[in-house]
Amino acid sequence: MSMSFAEIVEQRQGGSVAVSAGVIPAIKLSTKNLSFFYGETQALFEVTIDIPARNVTALIGPSGCGKSTFLRTLNRMNDIIEGTRHTGTVWLEGADIHDKRVDVVALRKRVGMVFQKSTPFPKSIFDNIAYGPRIAGEKRKKVLAEIVESCLKRAALWDEVSNRLKESALSLSGGQQQRLCIARSLATDPEVLLMDEPASALDPASTARIEDLIFELKENYTIVIVTHNMQQAARVSDSTGFFFQGQLIEMGSTLNVFRRPKEQATEDYITGRFG
Amino acid sequence: MTSANTPLRTPAQSAELLRGHVTVAALKERLIRGVLFLCALVSVITTLAIIFVLVTESIVGVGSNTAFFQDVSVWEFLTETRWTPQYAEQHFGILPLLCGTLLVAGIAALLGLPVGLASAVYLSEYASPRTRKNVKPILEILAGIPTIVYGYFALVFVTPYLIRPVFQDLLGFNVSIYNALSAGIVVGIMIIPMVSSMSEDALRSVPRGLREAGYALGSTKFDVSARVILPAAISGILASFLLAISRAIGETMAVTIAAGQSPTLTLNPFESVQTMTSFIVNVSQGDTPVGTPSYKSLYAIALTLFCMTLAMNLLSHFIMRRFREVYE
Amino acid sequence: MSEQSQPVPHQSDEQSTVNGLQRTNASRSKQRIGVAFEFACRMSTWFSVAVLVVLLAGLIWKSWGWLDADFLTNFDSRHPGEAGIWAGIWGSVWLMFFTMLFSVPIGIGAAIYLEEYAPPTRLTRFIQINLSNLAGVPSIVYGILGLTTFVRMFGAFGANQKVLAISLGFGNLRIPLPLDRTVLSAALTLSLLIMPVVIVAAQEALRAVPGSIRHGSFALGATKWQTIRHQVLPASLPGILTGVILAVSRAIGETAPLLMVGAFMFVTSTPGGIQNPVDLLTNPQGVLDAPFEPFTAIPIQILNWVQHHKHEFEHVAAAGIIVLLVVLLVMNASAVLLRNRYQSKVRW
Numbered sequence: 001m002s003m004s005f006a007e008i009v010e011q012r013q014g015g016s017v018a019v020s021a022g023v024i025p026a027i028k029l030s031t032k033n034l035s036f037f038y039g040e041t042q043a044l045f046e047v048t049i050d051i052p053a054r055n056v057t058a059l060i061g062p063s064g065c066g067k068s069t070f071l072r073t074l075n076r077m078n079d080i081i082e083g084t085r086h087t088g089t090v091w092l093e094g095a096d097i098h099d100k101r102v103d104v105v106a107l108r109k110r111v112g113m114v115f116q117k118s119t120p121f122p123k124s125i126f127d128n129i130a131y132g133p134r135i136a137g138e139k140r141k142k143v144l145a146e147i148v149e150s151c152l153k154r155a156a157l158w159d160e161v162s163n164r165l166k167e168s169a170l171s172l173s174g175g176q177q178q179r180l181c182i183a184r185s186l187a188t189d190p191e192v193l194l195m196d197e198p199a200s201a202l203d204p205a206s207t208a209r210i211e212d213l214i215f216e217l218k219e220n221y222t223i224v225i226v227t228h229n230m231q232q233a234a235r236v237s238d239s240t241g242f243f244f245q246g247q248l249i250e251m252g253s254t255l256n257v258f259r260r261p262k263e264q265a266t267e268d269y270i271t272g273r274f275g
Numbered sequence: 276m277t278s279a280n281t282p283l284r285t286p287a288q289s290a291e292l293l294r295g296h297v298t299v300a301a302l303k304e305r306l307i308r309g310v311l312f313l314c315a316l317v318s319v320i321t322t323l324a325i326i327f328v329l330v331t332e333s334i335v336g337v338g339s340n341t342a343f344f345q346d347v348s349v350w351e352f353l354t355e356t357r358w359t360p361q362y363a364e365q366h367f368g369i370l371p372l373l374c375g376t377l378l379v380a381g382i383a384a385l386l387g388l389p390v391g392l393a394s395a396v397y398l399s400e401y402a403s404p405r406t407r408k409n410v411k412p413i414l415e416i417l418a419g420i421p422t423i424v425y426g427y428f429a430l431v432f433v434t435p436y437l438i439r440p441v442f443q444d445l446l447g448f449n450v451s452i453y454n455a456l457s458a459g460i461v462v463g464i465m466i467i468p469m470v471s472s473m474s475e476d477a478l479r480s481v482p483r484g485l486r487e488a489g490y491a492l493g494s495t496k497f498d499v500s501a502r503v504i505l506p507a508a509i510s511g512i513l514a515s516f517l518l519a520i521s522r523a524i525g526e527t528m529a530v531t532i533a534a535g536q537s538p539t540l541t542l543n544p545f546e547s548v549q550t551m552t553s554f555i556v557n558v559s560q561g562d563t564p565v566g567t568p569s570y571k572s573l574y575a576i577a578l579t580l581f582c583m584t585l586a587m588n589l590l591s592h593f594i595m596r597r598f599r600e601v602y603e
Numbered sequence: 604m605s606e607q608s609q610p611v612p613h614q615s616d617e618q619s620t621v622n623g624l625q626r627t628n629a630s631r632s633k634q635r636i637g638v639a640f641e642f643a644c645r646m647s648t649w650f651s652v653a654v655l656v657v658l659l660a661g662l663i664w665k666s667w668g669w670l671d672a673d674f675l676t677n678f679d680s681r682h683p684g685e686a687g688i689w690a691g692i693w694g695s696v697w698l699m700f701f702t703m704l705f706s707v708p709i710g711i712g713a714a715i716y717l718e719e720y721a722p723p724t725r726l727t728r729f730i731q732i733n734l735s736n737l738a739g740v741p742s743i744v745y746g747i748l749g750l751t752t753f754v755r756m757f758g759a760f761g762a763n764q765k766v767l768a769i770s771l772g773f774g775n776l777r778i779p780l781p782l783d784r785t786v787l788s789a790a791l792t793l794s795l796l797i798m799p800v801v802i803v804a805a806q807e808a809l810r811a812v813p814g815s816i817r818h819g820s821f822a823l824g825a826t827k828w829q830t831i832r833h834q835v836l837p838a839s840l841p842g843i844l845t846g847v848i849l850a851v852s853r854a855i856g857e858t859a860p861l862l863m864v865g866a867f868m869f870v871t872s873t874p875g876g877i878q879n880p881v882d883l884l885t886n887p888q889g890v891l892d893a894p895f896e897p898f899t900a901i902p903i904q905i906l907n908w909v910q911h912h913k914h915e916f917e918h919v920a921a922a923g924i925i926v927l928l929v930v931l932l933v934m935n936a937s938a939v940l941l942r943n944r945y946q947s948k949v950r951w
Binding site: 026027028053091092093094095096097099101102103105106107110 | 283284285286287288289290292293294295296301
Binding site: 300303304307308310311312313314315316317318319321322324325328329332340389390391393394396397398400401402410413414416417419420421422423424426427428430431432464467468471495496497498500501518521522524525526527528531532552555556559560565573574577580581584585588589592 | 633634636637640641643644645646647648650651652654655657658661662665708709710711712713715716717720721729730732733734735736737739740741742743744745746747748750751752755758795798799802826827828849852853855856857858859862863865902905906909910917920921924927928931935
């Protein structure tokens with residue numbers, strides 16, 4: 001582990017064609033002056049950010065810095081919590097997601113989410129994946145079976161579970177469960193995948209699989225990943241945002257953030273002076 | 276699926292995709308929420324209906340129907356010492372019934388509260404986990420036995436095999452076959468599980484630190500239990516006592532069977548008494564014509580009973596809440 | 604925490620060795636109090652166990668020779684040797700069926716509203732406090748409520764009974780107005796009585812479903828009701844059922860409210876004339892009539908026998924009580940089995 005984060009990024013980009021210099025990617029999600037409150041406590045302060053489409057954006061920062069809260073405002077999962085409110089705006093492809101006419105359910109279908117702790121439903125593997133399409137009204141067995149297969153394949157889980165789709169999802173290992181949750185999110189055909197520390201509870205081998213998966217998924221999806229693991233951010237992301245005390249301190253290409261942080265706080269965090 | 280080459284949507288397209296539409300599904304969601312809310316309202320309506328029924332029959336009559344207290348003055352109801360609705364010369368004084376109720380509930384409390392609390396202390400402070408695991412289901416069984424069974428127990432076992440041998444044959448009292456003591460004893464047994472399980476919860480929610488601090492000062496187990504844990508859990512225990520007494524006051528079948536039906540103003544536990552609840556049963560069993568004062572007296576008694584138990588339950592509830600606030 | 608696992612040395616060792624001091628008289632008497640206290644607590648606990656043993660032994664003794672097949676299948680009789688509990692069993696079966704029919708859907712619905720939808724308003728808090736108070740209202744008060752609202756319907760239909768007849772093709776539904784002393788009146792009353800218990804039990808089961816399941820479902824674009832219907836309810840169903848069974852088993856033993864709504868002490872017929880499960884299929888008119896007919900129930904028959912002046916009836920009563928307790932035991936055992944199976948099957 002003597003490699004610096006910047007070296008990790010460089011090494012990776014040597015073999016990658018994803019980010020070519022000079023191309024400015026289109027913006028999928030953006031926020032302006034987004035503040036968020038749990039009752040009286042303010043958790044986010046005037047966050048303004050642009051998240052490029054079909055890229056992996058990592059949000060890093062010490063725990064309690066607001067990065068998870070921020071992530072959950074992007075598909076309005078925070079609405080579930082009583083006594084919260086926000087100011088500022090979030091746009092999905094230019095449309096205000098807090099507009100009165102917006103249907104939260106439609107929003108969450110476009111902006112999927114994978115949680116820190118895997119949350120398989122206490123049902124079979126098949127039913128877990130088929131849940132999203134089913135509640136959206138898909139009843140044809142053949143279509144559902146196709147969706148299940150393709151999602152499991154994209155989540156790199158098919159080979160391990162194809163012969164036991166009827167078994168309970170709770171019988172899978174932790175890493176498999178998390179990949180199942182990712183597959184489940186893919187089944188609703190989202191455009192954006194929000195991942196809240198998706199590998200923090202997993203062993204290194206499972207973590208590596210999830211990271212490979214993220215890398216592949218960005219072909220088709222816009223991915224925002226919250227992580228406290230800076231190596232992970234360096235390995236998988238194209239751009240990185242650093243949160244500190246509820247504020248977005250710095251946002252830029254992952255290489256730049258790790259190699260030449262503009263802010264002292266970012267540098268301190270990356271070099272391990274706190275956090 | 277979106278592929279890498281498709282361009283992003285315009286804001287208008289994106290907004291259209293997010294828009295909520297007034298669909299059948301959305302209406303269904305609202306309808307379901309409304310139906311569920313009505314289900315929750317049923318419990319409120321029940322309470323209102325109880326109050327409405329009791330009040331209209333006993334305090335303010337509706338239509339041509341006069342209420343009990345429009346025929347009988349509240350003063351007579353509270354101070355008259357005779358309760359004789361079935362006789363030609365009617366008297367409606369609640370005192371004999373109240374006295375009978377309190378006598379039975381008092382005996383029940385004398386037995387049930389200390390025994391229940393002591394077993395709570397044993398289960399929470401002394402018993403091994405195994406004992407607790409075996410004893411608690413037995414208490415639950417005891418709590419689940421219908422009250423009519425306790426009535427039978429009192430009449431067929433407690434009076435002839437316990438009370439009469441001890442108090443009549445040995446001590447020379449005159450024990451009636453229907454007596455307040457047997458009813459009080461079985462009601463006391465009935466409230467033991469309730470006191471025990473609620474008090475045990477209270478004792479167990481006393482923080483461990485307090486216990487350890489007690490032992491660290493060289494206290495014996497008795498000192499810690501009696502001087503540290505019990506006082507710390509006192510409000511939870513009080514709440515359980517109140518609820519148990521309220522239950523004893525409202526208990527009907529065991530008392531109807533075991534204590535008899537004579538509304539006498541007495542504190543002699545060997546005599547037959549009538550409680551408020553057994554009077555209500557008695558009227559409903561007989562052929563008292565609807566609309567007469569003696570029929571309506573049933574509602575006046577029920578209202579008194581309802582108010583007494585409600586007051587005790589509410590008090591218990593608020594004490595419990597205060598208690599939880601201290602430790603949670 | 605059990606005291607056994609506490610690292611506290613036994614008191615006598617500690618006291619005799621601390622500073623090498625001898626035990627004083629004071630500490631000795633203190634110790635005696637401690638021993639007496641523990642003894643008292645232990646005895647109090649075993650008192651309950653002893654009561655249960657005496658109660659069961661006494662019942663078996665009193666019912667010995669009286670509880671046989673004839674007792675189960677005979678109607679009541681003025682001769683103790685011929686009295687049976689058949690009418691009571693069928694009465695209780697019908698009562699339980701209708702009580703569950705009303706109380707379970709409404710109770711679960713109310714619990715879902717309170718746990719999943721209710722905003723933290725004053726009304727919600729009031730409903731919640733009201734629930735715990737309702738659970739403490741004496742059952743006889745429910746009996747009076749049932750007597751006034753269902754049996755007499757506030758006297759709104761005057762002195763003469765009216766009958767609302769609806770033809771259903773395979774039979775006629777004949778609804779008496781007011782409802783009078785019928786199975787339905789009693790079942791409605793019992794439903795109100797056990798509703799608070801059902802609601803609270805269902806609420807606990809719903810609360811035990813981890814929030815992550817709900818969040819996972821919302822994140823997939825499920826609506827609130829879809830989440831409840833497909834995730835929360837299936838996951839909490841065993842817990843809810845356990846609570847429902849326990850609540851219903853409480854209703855089976857209830858006597859006072861049934862007396863108030865006019866259960867009959869001496870009945871020699873079953874509701875709708877239905878006497879075995881096959882009749883349910885072959886006698887549709889009987890099924891339609893059953894809820895509107897007079898009835899008795901197991902505990903009511905027991906009461907009748909307990910209060911009977913003939914001494915032998917105390918044996919009949921004991922036999923009836925054994926039947927009632929066995930029914931309760933079966934229900935409670937199935938609730939426990941359900942709970943255990945569910946706990947071992949699903950781990951979050």
